Amino acid sequence: MDKISIPPEWVFSPQPMYIIGTKNEDGTPNFCIITWLGFSFDGGPHLMMTVGGTKLTKTNILREKKFSANMITEDNLWLADYFGNTNGEEGEKNAVPYSYKQGKLVDVPVLNECHWAYECEVTRVIELSGAHLFLAAIRNIQIDKKYADMNMKKIDLSSIQPVIYAPYNYFSIKEKLGEMGEWKRHL
Numbered sequence: 001m002d003k004i005s006i007p008p009e010w011v012f013s014p015q016p017m018y019i020i021g022t023k024n025e026d027g028t029p030n031f032c033i034i035t036w037l038g039f040s041f042d043g044g045p046h047l048m049m050t051v052g053g054t055k056l057t058k059t060n061i062l063r064e065k066k067f068s069a070n071m072i073t074e075d076n077l078w079l080a081d082y083f084g085n086t087n088g089e090e091g092e093k094n095a096v097p098y099s100y101k102q103g104k105l106v107d108v109p110v111l112n113e114c115h116w117a118y119e120c121e122v123t124r125v126i127e128l129s130g131a132h133l134f135l136a137a138i139r140n141i142q143i144d145k146k147y148a149d150m151n152m153k154k155i156d157l158s159s160i161q162p163v164i165y166a167p168y169n170y171f172s173i174k175e176k177l178g179e180m181g182e183w184k185r186h187l
């Protein structure tokens with residue numbers, strides 16, 4: 001096929017979305033969306049995320065060195081959108097109803113509305129020009145009880161219904177295309 005070049009500013013980075021939960025100085029919770037986020041592995045699973053500018057989430061993580069990452073699914077998308085479009089420095093985010101519990105292994109707020117959440121401890125902070133890159137070890141995973149009997153090695157993504165962020169739109173996942181290593185059946 002013929003290709004054309006476009007500038008790096010037009011990067012298209014579709015990916016799953018997470019609500020990041022942090023503890024404020026007075027112990028109350030704060031939540032926001034981070035989508036510059038990916039996974040890594042070094043002795044155990046890690047989460048890498050980039051928090052730009054100045055925001056309460058960043059101040060909290062720099063002080064506490066921990067956070068929760070709550071997967072955004074179709075049923076909690078608009079709660080997430082509220083968290084991602086409100087500024088924690090302007091006051092507690094309590095214009096809409098939601099609830100949380102403290103993490104089981106890490107002392108971070110975990111949203112009850114989310115079915116899949118990671119409790120993370122920051123292991124490395126890289127200061128960039130304006131943004132901070134956080135590398136964090138996943139210490140515990142909390143999942144909805146209804147997924148207890150799910151095959152964890154072959155998770156049916158469609159039953160979890162994660163939202164995909166394709167800047168600046170939100171999409172749902174359609175259908176399973178196949179399994180790893182099946183290329184001979186498809187080419």
Ligand SMILES: Cc1cc2nc3c(=O)[nH]c(=O)nc-3n(C[C@H](O)[C@H](O)[C@H](O)COP(=O)(O)O)c2cc1C
Pocket residue numbers: 030031032033034035036037050051052053055056057058081083084085086087088089165
């Ligand atoms: C869909 C979406 C994705 C976002 N992704 C990021 C991100 O990857 N990094 C970031 O620093 N801010 C991101 N934000 C912005 C923060 O969520 C926003 O600045 C929020 O108000 C910060 O909340 P806080 O002030 O309580 O920390 C995103 C917002 C939305 C709505």
